[in-house]
Amino acid sequence: MNDVSARFQWWERPDLNYENGKLKFAGHAVSELVRRHGTPSFFYNASRVTANIKRLHQALEGAGFADRFRILYAMKANRFAPLLTYLKTSGLVGIDACSPNEVEHAISCGFRPEDISFTNTSLSREDLGRLTQWDGMSMNCDSIHAIQKWGELGQGRDIGIRINPAVGIGREGNDKLQYSGALTSKFGIYREQLADAMAMARRYQLRITKIHFHTGCGYLTPQLESWENIIRTCLWFVDQIETVETVNVGGGLGVPHVAGDAPLDLSRWAAILKEHFLARPVKIEIEPGDYIAKDAGILCLTVNAIEKKQNTMFVGVNAGFAIALEPAVYGLPFQPVPALLRQGRHQIVSIAGHINEALDIFYHDIELPPLQEDDCLVLINAGAYSSSMASNHCMRGQFKEFLLV
């Protein structure tokens, strides 16, 4: 293996790159951030978050949607309060929330009820009671049952309905992230239920002004054809309800995870929306989480131990799937990146967490420059679905978070 320290890495970009062998992130040397703040620490680059959102704005504006669209940040991806307030003050996004506590948290961070769109399944009486307090919040009912319960709490309101097109999409080769598809899912109202759903809405004079669907996570350019098929299927629902003013096409826009992934082609993505929606008198909503936050965050760890066992060189770090579970649970790898590039022979290593479970491996068999004990190792793409899903399993739930503005 030759020296690749000068070689450009697939994940490098202006705000995350090597300069003279030092990893820079958001204008900081990562080694310096870590010296000051310790590990394990998540750092989020506010400018990257903004850039990700502006890219979406430009794509939708470029497709001619002008002010006929709204971007809702799926806060379940990362609810770090400073990040939410930063997003609010940017004025660029609203919020997609999926529990009453999320709504309250978004409001505590500065969002108004009008900024928030709510969608979830299996709501309790208490959930519904709390949700009905926030006048101006947009409510998507994901079952006939939810329409009924919402109607009982207040007639004559506007609602959205989450529909299920019975076709799904997800990251290639990954079946854990499909939200609709061959297997019947718990989400949304199926085609054969629509007439009953509309009747239930009429019973409580609820006006269905929005169709919502969310069919999977992590799609990239190769999946856009499937995504277009989903949209075609969903248009059937839109055409059944003449009061529809908004179509929420969900989230699921992915980011590259491994060297072979190309970034999602947003112009092609927007062209699909243009073809199917621009001529219709509807507004578009999207609900990205990953696309906004994931590549804006890094998780900085310390190398505790390096030891070869059989044919595997294990690099043990000071955190595990308790605070970053996508590799273990979803099969989504986190590219590991040394904060300081050492010269020397590269090696194939496996990055192991410190949780006492076999599945606690961050990356199997990846070529990296030399590492030593006490080195800082960075996991990229840690801005979404890491800290927000953290547990205290084995009492290893400790971490810090920092918004770099």
Next chain:
Amino acid sequence: MNDVSARFQWWERPDLNYENGKLKFAGHAVSELVRRHGTPSFFYNASRVTANIKRLHQALEGAGFADRFRILYAMKANRFAPLLTYLKTSGLVGIDACSPNEVEHAISCGFRPEDISFTNTSLSREDLGRLTQWDGMSMNCDSIHAIQKWGELGQGRDIGIRINPAVGIGREGNDKLQYSGALTSKFGIYREQLADAMAMARRYQLRITKIHFHTGCGYLTPQLESWENIIRTCLWFVDQIETVETVNVGGGLGVPHVAGDAPLDLSRWAAILKEHFLARPVKIEIEPGDYIAKDAGILCLTVNAIEKKQNTMFVGVNAGFAIALEPAVYGLPFQPVPALLRQGRHQIVSIAGHINEALDIFYHDIELPPLQEDDCLVLINAGAYSSSMASNHCMRGQFKEFLLV
């Protein structure tokens, strides 16, 4: 489907059974517990915990180990403080801990350092520094690196070493719970490393008095043959080190999860230990977590919504994998049990959580008596690896816990 409400269920036992159509647990009507305490709530039956431990004591005593054994409760299974203190006062178990915070927590609940055995991987300098404070605690080093670091912090101590026999075991058909085996794992010292490990111990005058191995989780009677093979493999390590006084054979003892599972045959299990260890001058340690706590706990939920989607009848409940993730992450189902048995036609239903993720299903397609909205539905086997692994994903991390003594 006929009325099975009078039929004996596979999971029924004296402290968890139906009486006149009411589910009783630990002498309480579950409907009454829920009326008082609400849902989602975990209830743990202290007597069942004790019974599980005493069964292990009897099996080991029956095999002739007399006082030559120690049972260490794997606290990562459930660290609820009242449960830990109850275990301490019972005098029946020590503690298996895997992080410095776990050690401190066990001590805060009344355990002494001498009660605690520590095993983990990828320890940081800070971890090691904290661990070295607790004189009397038993330390198992799981790598040559750990032996070195431990030796640097204090020469001349007794240590255990975690070894890896390169053969594993687990619940049938489940590859997520193997800790050693075909794929090289991060755990333990492999056969070809042993000479180096012993040399490292000598360098710091560390006396290796214990061999530890843990090779998988959830084994039942059909896996005992594999387990015996593992023991045979591990005996090679024991025979290399003449200072060994204790062999810790790990945990992994499983409990039935579905109707077809029979309880682990403890007499056969103990007979295997007897055959291989009784004639040797060693003490035996075991580290069960699931076996002690899992079937002693139930999770009480409320049915929020029942709705048929395509061919699936979804029963939506007021919790999800944020607080009970074994079905979603490990493929281990939680048998759902209604707190009150309603008369009527049984149905095939799927139990769905309220988390906005497709994998949040507690059970796919199970025949249950009729359920209605607001009914209490109980998940059994929720005493281990549920609350201890809880996250606040989607801000749905709320639950209560109660020890029933």
